[in-house]
Amino acid sequence: MTLVRPTLKLGHEAGLLLVRAAVGKATAMGVPQVIAVVDDGCNLLTLLRMDGSRLLSIDIVTNKAMTAASTGLPTGDLPPASEVKLGLASGGRMTNLKGGLPIVVDGQVIGGIGVGSGTGDQDREVAQAAIDALLAALA
Amino acid sequence: MTLVRPTLKLGHEAGLLLVRAAVGKATAMGVPQVIAVVDDGCNLLTLLRMDGSRLLSIDIVTNKAMTAASTGLPTGDLPPASEVKLGLASGGRMTNLKGGLPIVVDGQVIGGIGVGSGTGDQDREVAQAAIDALLAALA
Amino acid sequence: MTLVRPTLKLGHEAGLLLVRAAVGKATAMGVPQVIAVVDDGCNLLTLLRMDGSRLLSIDIVTNKAMTAASTGLPTGDLPPASEVKLGLASGGRMTNLKGGLPIVVDGQVIGGIGVGSGTGDQDREVAQAAIDALLAALA
Amino acid sequence: MTLVRPTLKLGHEAGLLLVRAAVGKATAMGVPQVIAVVDDGCNLLTLLRMDGSRLLSIDIVTNKAMTAASTGLPTGDLPPASEVKLGLASGGRMTNLKGGLPIVVDGQVIGGIGVGSGTGDQDREVAQAAIDALLAALA
Structure with missing residues (x-):
């Protein structure tokens, strides 16, 4: 019976590194x-909202990050038949918009990043650059 | 004139039994x-959230259980043309995602169970196993 | 620079153990x-709601558990001058009602338990019994 | 008739500077x-949540920052007789907890910072250090 288990926690220095890399x-x-x-x-x-980005993206990117952290998968790959149902049943939290990526370290999902204001592909590209920068710093 | 009527109430021991059977x-x-x-x-x-399951499923499975208890039917069988309208008008409560089953005893709907984090079919299979365990214990 | 740090995660077996001990x-x-x-x-x-307990306690005990997990302290010990302000500014999440206790293992706060439907002192007593049972199982 | 007027906008570089100074x-x-x-x-x-700080402070500090930006005044100085009424009527947004300071540049209120997890005085001290760092960088 596993009462408690060891895990890894994402720190605020990693959070800042991810944001800075995404801004870059x-x-x-x-x-x-x-x-x-x-x-x-x-x-x-x-969280950081860049000058010139979209105000309404604040909630959207938070939900992208949460979805990726919860599923351990990039956002955008759900079957279209499920995406609206999952969005409704989760109060909007679970989203299938591209731009969310899980943060995986040592095989564990320890968080997620969400990026938005561009096209879905641009959002995902920026999120990936941030993840790459974190993994490089951890290597 | 029926002012009050006898009914059956699902107890917390049944709630625990259902959760344990589902976990098993x-x-x-x-x-x-x-x-x-x-x-x-x-x-x-x-409510129980298993190690390794999805955080965002907490609200989703609660809504599945509520939908099944409210309709007396398994979730997932609504006509697709209605599911989004019902989801919107109920504030996300009524969902057509598979994995919710009504709890029916002596012909009365006395509750519902909702399961989620797998595929819809896996979710329904786990919910059914829990219902079966309860009915076996009541037999 | 600490990017990620090791920590302990409370498992669902511990969650069940705490609930069972509290029910006992x-x-x-x-x-x-x-x-x-x-x-x-x-x-x-x-989460478990015992037969005969109060329905409106569902949200209350969840908030007690969250407050204890967030502060690492028992609920109920805030200065009265702050409690209403903290409750309002946190959307009701931070509560000063007795009955919330932090779950502390190896010096780390890894969660919280909230109990309610009795007097504040009864709620705290039940929460403490659950914590004691967990610590005994971990010893 | 003044239909539109020039103003100053707080940029994300200032937002990062304030957060970094507060963390320091x-x-x-x-x-x-x-x-x-x-x-x-x-x-x-x-927004930045430091390792070891309180989870429930996320909403609280956002509300402190919003209150300071909205009033142009430090939080904590409202008459106690009003604070609960203002909190209730604003959905918890307007708070009288210490730790919120307006960001004033060239006599204009262009934003607010909110800090929380310490005592009210500690929160205000950290917020003030961040404001001082911004004003020094602008001088």
């Missing part, structure tokens, strides 16, 4: 973005 | 699940 | 209770 | 904090 990539692409990072508990760790 | 089935299947049980008032009786 | 104590006292257990992310792990 | 001060004090920065529209610009 988004700036290079010329696409201002809103970026949210959540930990394994789907709780906000860091 | 989900463990055997290797699919960690979140399980919620509600009574005839659509109020939460027991 | 509440039954012995003759005071039906609602019991909620959350992990370090303030997310529900297990 | 909180680290020096040994008091982990949650920090939120909002612009003149009361919309989140940056």
Whole structure:
């Protein structure tokens, strides 16, 4: 019987690193973005809204980050027949918009990042750049 | 004129039995699940989130259980043309995601169980195993 | 720079153990209770509403558990001058009602338990009995 | 007739600077904090939750920042007779907990910062250190 188990916790320095890397990539692409990072508990760790990005993306990217942290999968790959039902039943939390990626370290899902204000592909590209920067720093 | 009527009430021991049976089935299947049980008032009786299951399933399975208790039917069988309208108009409560089953005793709907984190078919299979265990204990 | 750090995660077997111990104590006292257990992310792990307890306690005990997990302290000890302000500013999440206790293992706060439907002192007594049972099982 | 007027907008670089300065001060004090920065529209610009701070402070500090940006005054100085009424009528947004400070540049209120997880005085001290760092960078 496993009462408690060891795990890894995403720290705020990692949250800042992810946000900074995302801002760097988004700036290079010329696409201002809103970026949210959540930990394994789907709780906000860091958030940054870039100048020129979309205000209403604040909730959207938080939900992208939460979805990726909860499923351990990139957002955007659910079957279309399920996405609206999952969105409704989760109060909007579970989203199938591209731009959410899980943060996986040592095989454990320890959080998620959500990016939004560009196209879905741009959002995912910025999120991936942030993840790459974190994994490089951990290597 | 029927002012008040006798009814059956689902007790917390039944709620625990359902959760334990669901955990047993989900463990055997290797699919960690979140399980919620509600009574005839659509109020939460027991809830358990298994290690490795999805955080965002907490609200989803509660809504599955409530939908099944409210309709007396398994979730997932609504006509697709209605499911979004019913979801929107009920604030997300009424869901057509598979994995919710009514709890029927002596011909009365006395509650519902909702299971989620797997595929819809896996969720329904775990919910059915829990119902079967309750009916066996009542027989 | 600490990017990720090792920590402990409360498992669902611990959540069940806490609920069972609380039910045992509440039954012995003759005071039906609602019991909620959350992990370090303030997310529900297990919940049980005993026969004869108060329906509206469901949200209350969840908030007690979240407050204890968030602060690492028993609920009920805030200065009265702050309690209403903290309750309002947290959307009701932070509560100063007695009956919430942090779950502390190896010096880490890894969750919280909230109990309610009795007097504040009864609620705290049941919560403490559950914590004691968990610590005994871990010893 | 003034139909539109020039104003100053707080940028995300300022939001990052404020968060970094707050983290530096909180680290020096040994008091982990949650920090939120909002612009003149009361919309989140940056947020950071330090390791060891309180999860439930996320909403609280956002509300402190919004209150300070909205009133142009430090939080905590409302007459006690009004604070609960204002909290209730604003859905919890307007708070009189210490730790919120307006961001004032060239005599204009262009945002607010909210800090929380310590005592009210510690929260205000960290917020002030962040404001001081911003004003020094602008000088």
